[in-house]
Amino acid sequence: MKPARIDDRALPPLFDIGPLWAILWGRRLLVLAFTGAALLLAVLYLAVTSPSYTATASILIDPRDARATNFNNVLPGIGADSAAIASQVFVIESQDLLGTVFDSQKLRNDPEFSSRGLISRVMSLFGGGTPQDAAFKRFQKAVSVEREGLTYVINVSFTSPSPEKAARIANAIVDRYKASLAGERETANDDVNSLLNDRIKGLQKDVSDAERAVEDFKSQHRIVDPTDGGTLQSQLDQLTTQLIAAQGDADKAKDRYNQALAAGTSAAGLAKLSEILSSNAAANLRDDYNQRATELANLETMYGPRHPAIGRLRSELDRINRLMAGEAMRIRQQLKANYDLAVQNAGKLQDKLEALRQQSQDSSLAQVQLRQLDSKAQAARTVLDDFLKRAQETSQLQGVQTSEARTISAAAPPLQPTWPKPALLLPVSVFLGLMAGCGLALMLGPVGRPEDDPSSQRRDAPQAVDPGQD
Structure with a gap:
């Protein structure tokens, strides 16, 4: 005996849209009412907004x-x-x-x-x-x-x-x-x-105080500004150079004075003296003496030694000799004075040089302290320059900021x-009203009872299967 089989086509579907559509169709007035109400609300919103x-x-x-x-x-x-x-x-x-x-x-x-x-x-x-x-x-x-x-x-x-x-x-x-x-x-x-x-x-006050401290220290220790040739070492170098030059001048003055002593008072000696010390008077006396001597020699040759003019010329030559001796003495005295002055100048420079050497030895520590003070003043001046430069830049930037x-x-x-956007609100309101109406219609169910619908009873009744069918 074969078991009975049920035809799958006779079973109801898992999801049948027919009843849903029947409910919605039966409640179509409700759905349309909700859709129209939503559309009306959207229109009113557009009108009042x-x-x-x-x-x-x-x-x-x-x-x-x-x-x-x-x-x-x-x-x-x-x-x-x-x-x-x-x-x-x-x-x-x-x-x-x-x-x-x-x-x-x-x-x-x-x-x-x-x-x-x-x-x-x-x-x-x-x-x-x-x-x-x-x-x-x-x-x-x-x-x-x-x-x-x-x-x-x-x-x-x-x-x-x-x-x-x-x-x-x-x-x-x-x-x-x-x-x-x-x-x-x-x-x-x-x-x-x-x-x-x-x-x-x-900073300006700090720089002023630092520079004043440097100047006071220099004044207290008698240190001159190096830019003026003023350090002790530079002064020592300058005085040494001056002393060497003064000693050379003294030696030259001594040689000239010794030459003047050896020259004598003759015409030749006076000529040598005029070369040592330029003297117009000595040159004139020498020329005058030579001229008178030449005239005397000519007269002695022409007239003999007893001519009256010869005596007059000899007297003139004696007078010129005395004048030449006086001029020679004056030249020697002047050369002696120049020599003494040169020696005195060299002595003064020597004394000053010795004093500076002593001062240089005493100021070594002062120089160290001076360099420290000067470094401090320079650092303060550098900081002040930086601040002044930056202040100038910031003042120039006023009004040009971008x-x-x-x-x-x-x-x-x-x-x-x-x-509001009508193109968006109207379609959305219609859609929302339609969804709300459909949802409410499905919640309320069909208009009539399901058992009163003959077509529904026939559809839901099970169908018998002929056992003889394969």
């Missing part, structure tokens, strides 16, 4: 440090660090920056922000803040700042019912941010310049509202 416009301005944070001069800025640029760029978003959203824009644009009494709704009035009763704070918070909510991916671009957006106001405030926020960057550098530059000037006053941010796209009044 004021459109809002969002204007966006884009700025580029340039990682390059733009400088108008070769001077180093007091405050460096933002740089290329990603975290530093991202932090600028919070700077733009900061309360200080937005508060400045809020006040500069005179938005405190703007109805868009100052108008208070029911919730705001209720919150104010429980200490929710002043109306001015509430207006500023509404202004903050309308501001949106976002970084464009991992780029150096930051988008600043503002949402307002007025497209012109949205563009104006977005551009005002960007302008204020750019001005704040340059203002930070100017403020830092002014602060550093003020500190430098205060410090320079103290901003790292530049506008690459200014905000323009938008042509289309950001919200």
Whole structure:
């Protein structure tokens, strides 16, 4: 006997969409009512909701440090660090920056922000803040700042019912941010310049005290400035050179004096004396003597020794001899005076040199102390020069600070509202209403009882299988 088999085609399907469709069709009025209600609500929302416009301005944070001069800025640029760029978003959203824009644009009494709704009035009763704070918070909510991916671009957006106001405030926020960057550098530059000037006053006093200490030490120990040939060693060298020259002059004066003593008072001797010491009187006397001697020799040859003119010439020659002897004596005295003066000068230089040598021995320790004082003064002077140079640079940087941010796209009044969007709200409302109506219809079930439907009874009744069928 073969076991009975059940035909798989006779079994009911695991999921039959027919009953669901029957329920939805039976409740179609309910589904349509929900769909229409959702669509009506969307239309009413579009009718009563004021459109809002969002204007966006884009700025580029340039990682390059733009400088108008070769001077180093007091405050460096933002740089290329990603975290530093991202932090600028919070700077733009900061309360200080937005508060400045809020006040500069005179938005405190703007109805868009100052108008208070029911919730705001209720919150104010429980200490929710002043109306001015509430207006500023509404202004903050309308501001949106976002970084464009991992780029150096930051988008600043503002949402307002007025497209012109949205563009104006977005551009005002960007302008204020750019001005704040340059203002930070100017403020830092002014602060550093003020500190430098205060410090320079103290450094100038330190340099003055150090230089005065050096000069007082030099004066106390009789140390002359080296630039004037003034160290003791340089003075010793100079005096040694002068002493050698003075001793040479004394030796020359002595030789000339000895030559004058050996020359005698004759015409030949007087000629030699005139060569030793230039004397016009000696030369004239010698020439006059030679002329008279020549005349005397000629007269003696022509007239003999008894001629009256010969006696007169001999008397003249005697007178000239006496004059020549006097001139020779004067020359010897002058040479003697020159010799004595040269010896005296050499002696004075020798005494001065000995005194300086003694002073040089006593001032070795003073020179060491002087070098220490001079090094201290030079170090103070170097620091002062650095501060003066930096102060000059910072003073020249005033008014030429540049901003790292530049506008690459200014905000323009938008042509289309950001919200509400009918093209989005209407299809979504229809879809949501349809889904809500279908869900409620399925929850309520079919319109009539299932057992009252004959077609359902026939479909649900099991069918007998003929045992004789294979």
